[in-house]
Amino acid sequence: MKRIAESTVRRLSLYLRFLEDFEQRGQPTISSDELARRGGTTSAQVRKDLSFFGSFGKRGLGYPVAELTAQIREILGLGREWKVYIIGAGKIGAALAGYRGFRDRGFVVIAVYDTDPRKVGHPADEFSVRDMGQLERDAAREKPDIAVLAIPAEGVQPTVDRLVKAGFKAILNFAPAQIQAPADVTIRTVNMALELEGLSYALSNRD
Amino acid sequence: MKRIAESTVRRLSLYLRFLEDFEQRGQPTISSDELARRGGTTSAQVRKDLSFFGSFGKRGLGYPVAELTAQIREILGLGREWKVYIIGAGKIGAALAGYRGFRDRGFVVIAVYDTDPRKVGHPADEFSVRDMGQLERDAAREKPDIAVLAIPAEGVQPTVDRLVKAGFKAILNFAPAQIQAPADVTIRTVNMALELEGLSYALSNRD
Numbered sequence: 001m002k003r004i005a006e007s008t009v010r011r012l013s014l015y016l017r018f019l020e021d022f023e024q025r026g027q028p029t030i031s032s033d034e035l036a037r038r039g040g041t042t043s044a045q046v047r048k049d050l051s052f053f054g055s056f057g058k059r060g061l062g063y064p065v066a067e068l069t070a071q072i073r074e075i076l077g078l079g080r081e082w083k084v085y086i087i088g089a090g091k092i093g094a095a096l097a098g099y100r101g102f103r104d105r106g107f108v109v110i111a112v113y114d115t116d117p118r119k120v121g122h123p124a125d126e127f128s129v130r131d132m133g134q135l136e137r138d139a140a141r142e143k144p145d146i147a148v149l150a151i152p153a154e155g156v157q158p159t160v161d162r163l164v165k166a167g168f169k170a171i172l173n174f175a176p177a178q179i180q181a182p183a184d185v186t187i188r189t190v191n192m193a194l195e196l197e198g199l200s201y202a203l204s205n206r207d
Numbered sequence: 208m209k210r211i212a213e214s215t216v217r218r219l220s221l222y223l224r225f226l227e228d229f230e231q232r233g234q235p236t237i238s239s240d241e242l243a244r245r246g247g248t249t250s251a252q253v254r255k256d257l258s259f260f261g262s263f264g265k266r267g268l269g270y271p272v273a274e275l276t277a278q279i280r281e282i283l284g285l286g287r288e289w290k291v292y293i294i295g296a297g298k299i300g301a302a303l304a305g306y307r308g309f310r311d312r313g314f315v316v317i318a319v320y321d322t323d324p325r326k327v328g329h330p331a332d333e334f335s336v337r338d339m340g341q342l343e344r345d346a347a348r349e350k351p352d353i354a355v356l357a358i359p360a361e362g363v364q365p366t367v368d369r370l371v372k373a374g375f376k377a378i379l380n381f382a383p384a385q386i387q388a389p390a391d392v393t394i395r396t397v398n399m400a401l402e403l404e405g406l407s408y409a410l411s412n413r414d
Contacts, residue, residue: 196395198216
């Protein structure tokens with residue numbers, strides 16, 4: 001299949017949220033106009049994005065909600081379970097370990113790691129924190145799909161290097177750090193500091 | 208001052224991270240090439256972004272690290288403290304309440320709120336959770352700047368409406384929800400679900 005641009009993948013994720021709402025309410029079809037309005041984009045953009053799925057939206061009738069929802073879920077790889085390791089058992093790591101939103105979408109946390117001997121063996125949410133020293137051995141056995149990095153910025157690059165060597169192809173990073181990784185490893189960063197600074201900029205520069 | 212685009216503000220935040228690194232290491236100047244390389248952009252883009260600050264980068268000499276750092280911090284409104292209310296004392300809310308990264312950048316959490324009577328009065332990190340019912344009264348007295356929303360998606364819009372009425376002009380949202388707000392209210396969303404779906408898409412569509 002044709003490779004989809006990251007910006008398109010993001011919009012598909014957004015459309016999926018709205019479609020799931022509509023599906024729950026039992027609405028059978030949705031127009032590109034309605035998806036555009038809710039997603040803050042244009043109906044031309046919506047039609048372009050959804051053209052990846054062939055032409056099953058009918059002019060004047062809109063898209064069938066259930067089919068489109070299923071198709072987007074399939075494209076996004078949400079039909080299956082992904083095994084997640086959380087690296088870092090600090091406050092953010094522990095909160096993520098217990099975050100229902102992960103499991104609801106098929107992202108199943110199977111372990112939490114830390115280097116701190118005071119944390120290893122102690123609970124983080126429902127997990128007993130594992131020693132970072134055993135990560136490679138565990139990964140070889142459990143074949144996790146995604147690593148979630150919840151560690152301080154200065155440790156991020158060496159940890160990523162290690163995760164890449166251990167075979168991880170997908171990393172979700174919560175540290176405010178720029179990361180280098182091979183092209184076949186996908187890294188997404190959740191940058192809270194960046195968003196906060198956007199807010200402080202807006203507050204500082206009000207008319 | 209000229210209004211800066213959101214994408215530029217994001218890049219300024221990124222440059223600031225690198226500049227702070229360089230400042231700590233005592234490096235006196237930095238070239239637009241080096242900032243571009245670290246920020247994953249072009250040196251032309253860096254020069255354009257930094258032209259907002261006047262022309263104090265000298266051709267061939269680069270930008271003075273300390274001055275540029277101070278200027279960007281000033282632009283981003285990081286010279287002062289911002290008072291933050293956290294709405295939602297669940298796992299994410301409690302973790303955010305104790306997150307050092309907030310305070311380090313001048314975002315000072317002063318209270319955590321919840322509607323659940325089982326949580327009100329109980330601790331969330333170092334805070335005693337306050338009843339959401341007293342938010343308006345507290346806000347009138349304490350004049351908080353930023354609300355951080357860590358509540359389920361379905362409650363987000365009514366809560367935002369309430370926060371807007373209570374005078375908040377800046378909201379950081381952690382729920383996977385699309386929000387409507389007046390133009391003078393700035394909302395940033397940290398969308399973990401979106402980032403995770405980007406990873407599952409990448410994992411599902413590997414060659």
